[in-house]
Amino acid sequence: MLDVISTGSKALDLLLHNGIKRGLLYCIFGPAGSGKTQLCMQLTINALKSYSSEYVLIIDAKGEFKIERVVEMTKYSYSNANFTDRIYINRVYNTNELFNSINYIDTRKSLVIVEDVPQLFRLEYGSNSMEGNFMLMRLMRRLAVNALIMNTAVIVTNGVASVIEDQEYRYKYRQIMDRAVSMFAHYKLMLTRLNSSDNYTIVKATLIYPLLSSSNEALFKIGTDGIKDI
Secondary structure: OOOEEOOOOHHHHHHOOOOEEOOOEEEEEOOOOOOHHHHHHHHHHHHHHHOOOOEEEEEEOOOOOOHHHHHHHHOOOOOOOOHHHHEEEEEOOOHHHHHHHHHHOOOOEEEEEEEOOOHHHHHHHOOOOHHHHHHHHHHHHHHHHHHHHHOOEEEEEEOEEEEEOOOOOOOEEEEOOHHHHHOOOOEEEEEEEEEEOOOEEEEEEEEEEOOOOOOOEEEEEEEOOEEEOO
16 A cells, blocks of 8 residues: 555545555646645645655745745644754756756655746746757656655646636636646646635645546645645
8 A cells, every 4th residue: 555645634635535645746736826835835744744754855946935834834733843854945946957856856755846847947948849848748757757666755836827618627727838747647636726814725626637536626724724624
């Protein structure tokens, strides 16, 4: 049985067929403010809790993964003050640095997160460049292979380029450089912010792939204390 990292929400875990599994590659996408980074922060905390001798690697192409926010969230669920010693954040500024970061993935990493995976390819090649899409596919393939070989869960996050309509979903966002990002992903999850209050933001998660049951949506909330069920 594969090792599993909880998202913090039972509803979301159920949607993902019992949580985030080590050895697999996940694509989480949605518009700005939909909760992608917050979910990754919660997964970072939960991975550190579940695997006390292992590490989490953050490959950040956008500079929005704030360790201060992770520290704030841990106050509610994790008392080990030394947890930050097991979080590696690698800020990358070009695609060469992004590819080199894959060399840091090893069996001691229970979780690897690549924030805004197409960002640097768009800057260097353009969204519609054949070479840029090919290079991004190479990266996704290497991430999928490393997830399997190193038995680590790999998550990539992505934004959206447009909104489309189809017969399966009433409204669905198309993620940036969709085909290149999705080709090697085992799971594809879309987040949509529904509403916000002073304390919580309600988020809808839609499982785009794979569809193994009739239900493909789950609701959860994001607050100061992290990811919770509604």
